[in-house]
Amino acid sequence: VTSARNFDVQCRCSDGTLHVHVTGELDLAAEPTLVEALSDSLTKHQVSRAVIDVTAVTFIDSSGLRALLNCRDIAYRAQAAPALMLGPNERVHRLLEIAGVAEWFEYA
Amino acid sequence: VTATLIPDNEPQRLDAVRRYDVLDTPPDGAFERVTAMAARLFDVPISIVSIVDSDRIWFKSHHGLDVDEIGREPGLCASAILQDGPWLVTDAACDPRTLANPLVAGEFGLRFYAGVPLTTHDGYNLGTLCVIDREPRQVSDEEVATLRDLASVVMDELELRLSARHTVTLQEQLRQQAEDVARALQESLLPAELPKVPGLDLQARYHVADRDRVGGDFYDVFPCDAGVAVVVGDACGKGAKAAALTGTARWCLRTVALGAWTPAQALHRLNEVIVRGHDSPERYATLALASVRPLAGGGADLTLALAGHPHPLVLRRDGTIDAIGVTAPVAGWLPDVTYTDVTVQLGRGDILVMFTDGTLDVISGRGSMDDTHLRSLLTAVPGRTATQVAETLDERLSRSRLSDDAAFLVIQPT
Numbered sequence: 001v002t003s004a005r006n007f008d009v010q011c012r013c014s015d016g017t018l019h020v021h022v023t024g025e026l027d028l029a030a031e032p033t034l035v036e037a038l039s040d041s042l043t044k045h046q047v048s049r050a051v052i053d054v055t056a057v058t059f060i061d062s063s064g065l066r067a068l069l070n071c072r073d074i075a076y077r078a079q080a081a082p083a084l085m086l087g088p089n090e091r092v093h094r095l096l097e098i099a100g101v102a103e104w105f106e107y108a
Numbered sequence: 109v110t111a112t113l114i115p116d117n118e119p120q121r122l123d124a125v126r127r128y129d130v131l132d133t134p135p136d137g138a139f140e141r142v143t144a145m146a147a148r149l150f151d152v153p154i155s156i157v158s159i160v161d162s163d164r165i166w167f168k169s170h171h172g173l174d175v176d177e178i179g180r181e182p183g184l185c186a187s188a189i190l191q192d193g194p195w196l197v198t199d200a201a202c203d204p205r206t207l208a209n210p211l212v213a214g215e216f217g218l219r220f221y222a223g224v225p226l227t228t229h230d231g232y233n234l235g236t237l238c239v240i241d242r243e244p245r246q247v248s249d250e251e252v253a254t255l256r257d258l259a260s261v262v263m264d265e266l267e268l269r270l271s272a273r274h275t276v277t278l279q280e281q282l283r284q285q286a287e288d289v290a291r292a293l294q295e296s297l298l299p300a301e302l303p304k305v306p307g308l309d310l311q312a313r314y315h316v317a318d319r320d321r322v323g324g325d326f327y328d329v330f331p332c333d334a335g336v337a338v339v340v341g342d343a344c345g346k347g348a349k350a351a352a353l354t355g356t357a358r359w360c361l362r363t364v365a366l367g368a369w370t371p372a373q374a375l376h377r378l379n380e381v382i383v384r385g386h387d388s389p390e391r392y393a394t395l396a397l398a399s400v401r402p403l404a405g406g407g408a409d410l411t412l413a414l415a416g417h418p419h420p421l422v423l424r425r426d427g428t429i430d431a432i433g434v435t436a437p438v439a440g441w442l443p444d445v446t447y448t449d450v451t452v453q454l455g456r457g458d459i460l461v462m463f464t465d466g467t468l469d470v471i472s473g474r475g476s477m478d479d480t481h482l483r484s485l486l487t488a489v490p491g492r493t494a495t496q497v498a499e500t501l502d503e504r505l506s507r508s509r510l511s512d513d514a515a516f517l518v519i520q521p522t
Contacts, residue, residue, distance in 0.1 A: 100437035
């Protein structure tokens with residue numbers, strides 16, 4: 001298991017939007033941290049939109065993809081419209097394309 | 109050895125000596141410090157940590173004496189372990205217990221001996237901690253108490269070593285068990301051997317990243333009406349949950365392929381099976397599934413569908429490479445997903461390569477999901493046979509440290 005020290009997640013609320021800023025390697029080790037951070041923030045704050053910013057993700061594998069899919073579902077259930085912020089991140093984009101799930105996301 | 113020097117429980121005592129596994133081990137700091145300290149506190153030239161073996165007294169530490177062991181017969185430690193308390197000889201030359209002892213009467217000239225047995229928690233005296241002088245001496249009760257305390261430090265150290273060794277052994281056993289379970293599980297998820305299909309050369313390989321932990325990659329090859337069905341997949345995650353999903357996928361596809369089927373229909377079924385079987389929405393798998401029908405005149409018809417899986421590559425006889433398949437979502441996350449069949453002609457000598465992202469990780473860099481390097485590698489394979497392609501990929505995977513499991517399948521119409 002890859003160490004979680006190469007991974008960080010920061011949550012911030014402004015104007016009814018939750019911004020989840022994900023940095024580093026999004027893998028099996030990072031998955032629970034991201035999902036919990038999002039869930040906690042959505043419990044504490046009433047927001048209408050949750051933007052997962054993966055611009056600074058340097059690595060993503062199938063567990064990382066599962067984390068993003070889970071985040072999408074969790075935000076949706078909390079009535080916060082989920083959106084991904086990809087930026088120019090070719091790596092994440094390619095995985096979403098190959099996995100056939102790129103169309104399941106809204107983009108910010 | 110004189111019978112009076114043998115304790116009643118000698119066989120069990122010797123078992124205990126063996127159990128602590130200390131005889132003939134190299135000197136080490138903890139015991140050296142205790143004997144140095146004992147000699148300093150008693151102001152004597154010699155202090156010893158001794159272990160009484162069947163026919164000798166072996167010294168784990170011998171401060172002030174350049175001898176590793178002596179015979180059990182003259183050794184005073186053999187007498188000292190016969191009782192539970194300290195054994196004191198203040199002037200050995202006058203003491204009836206010791207005056208005839210060769211260490212006392214002879215050149216060595218021992219006159220003072222104070223020893224405390226090293227007693228195990230279950231009551232066996234392994235040996236002693238003792239202090240020795242060539243002059244007669246008196247000992248106070250306080251000094252005896254100090255010697256007892258130091259003897260228990262020695263015993264604690266021996267117990268510590270024993271339990272550390274047990275822990276290491278236990279860990280080794282647990283690791284071995286985990287490895288055995290993982291291997292058994294992995295083997296149950298892969299076909300024992302590939303079916304022989306006339307007109308096709310089939311090669312499949314599995315490279316394991318972590319021997320303790322079953323990965324999520326799998327492949328399967330089984331006969332069907334059309335010819336043969338081939339699948340390469342990757343269940344998300346690792347361990348028992350991934351293995352369970354792998355089993356579900358493999359047997360679901362085999363069942364569907366018993367009737368009339370296409371790969372897209374089979375993936376649709378599999379997707380519904382996983383989605384409806386959810387107890388937690390945490391699992392999905394990526395798959396490439398194909399049916400291959402060898403043609404009478406050579407070559408084969410291939411029908412392929414993908415579920416979130418990297419596109420298989422076809423290496424044509426002329427060296428060009430096509431990525432085949434229509435992208436569709438991973439299986440098991442959402443219901444009512446549409447999968448798409450593509451039909452491709454494989455000419456005689458063309459080679460189909462299906463692989464998991466673990467294979468791409470090694471060849472193109474971890475997590476890159478880019479098949480450019482794999483294409484270059486395939487183009488450069490000499491001879492362009494299924495076996496040579498498999499060997500080239502094998503070689504590449506074997507000399508890399510895998511971060512993920514890697515599986516691939518190679519098919520060539522002959």
